[in-house]
Amino acid sequence: MRPLRNLWKSGPPVLRALAAQGIVFIGVVGLAWALAARLPFWTWPLIQGSLAAILAHLWGLNRGWLVFQVLLPLALVWQLGHALPVWIYPIALVGLLLVFGGGLLTRVPLYNSSHAAWRALLELLPAEDGYEMVDLGAGLGGPLSFLARRCPGVRFTGIEASPVLWLLAWLRARSVRANCQMRYGSLWKLPLGDYRVVYAFLSPAPMAELWAKARREMKPGSILISNTFSIPDAAPERDIPLPDRRDARLWVYRL
Numbered sequence: 001m002r003p004l005r006n007l008w009k010s011g012p013p014v015l016r017a018l019a020a021q022g023i024v025f026i027g028v029v030g031l032a033w034a035l036a037a038r039l040p041f042w043t044w045p046l047i048q049g050s051l052a053a054i055l056a057h058l059w060g061l062n063r064g065w066l067v068f069q070v071l072l073p074l075a076l077v078w079q080l081g082h083a084l085p086v087w088i089y090p091i092a093l094v095g096l097l098l099v100f101g102g103g104l105l106t107r108v109p110l111y112n113s114s115h116a117a118w119r120a121l122l123e124l125l126p127a128e129d130g131y132e133m134v135d136l137g138a139g140l141g142g143p144l145s146f147l148a149r150r151c152p153g154v155r156f157t158g159i160e161a162s163p164v165l166w167l168l169a170w171l172r173a174r175s176v177r178a179n180c181q182m183r184y185g186s187l188w189k190l191p192l193g194d195y196r197v198v199y200a201f202l203s204p205a206p207m208a209e210l211w212a213k214a215r216r217e218m219k220p221g222s223i224l225i226s227n228t229f230s231i232p233d234a235a236p237e238r239d240i241p242l243p244d245r246r247d248a249r250l251w252v253y254r255l
């Protein structure tokens, strides 16, 4: 029973969100059957979304998912009354999966480091040349392209699991190809032993596992910099507030 409960808690939140919609839908269908004539049509998706949001909240989903819960039934009902061409749905689904599909499984969606984070990273890089830095989950490649342009003597590598994002990052890094490569693949398969600086902007979910990997593979004296998400039970050497959001900071851990 316990492994099942752990899977439920640590698995992709989208499963809990959809399960909440499904359970609430059964109740709402019963209610609608009894009361349909007395309530305006638009109240039904609202009731569905609100109850699903409450259930999702009880199951530990965050505010973003609660908004998703409320909007999903409204969007579904809206599209019933608007005849969109049928091909839009599979194309939109494939497009979304290509960009965000990796995030569903890894629980690390795409969001970009700010320019303030890029500048703070530049300050943190060791002054000499000849070492390597990696961005784990390179996204659109913004930080690495910025750093590679300013530090021609350092070799930069980005690794990205989403094919569309990898392609965009690869195109973006065209002008700094001499010292910046974008690799397609999983960060978990990339050995970290060659990198003096490892940068990651992921999510709370993989931080403990990432720290275990860093401790196994990175050399003493090298640094792991995490944007926003700290590592549980590890003491940072520095933490640098960023002006972007209240919780935005760079956490610097020395191996």
Ligand SMILES: C[S@@+](CC[C@H](N)C(=O)[O-])C[C@H]1O[C@@H](n2cnc3c(N)ncnc32)[C@H](O)[C@@H]1O
Binding pocket: 102, 103, 106, 108, 109, 110, 111, 112, 113, 135, 136, 137, 138, 139, 140, 141, 142, 143, 159, 160, 161, 162, 165, 185, 186, 187, 188, 200, 201, 202
């Ligand atoms: C929050 S974004 C950060 C993007 C970029 N590093 C930046 O700071 O602007 C995290 C990225 O990690 C990618 N990602 C998630 N899991 C991954 C994995 N296991 N291997 C490689 N990339 C992964 C996601 O697709 C996403 O593009």
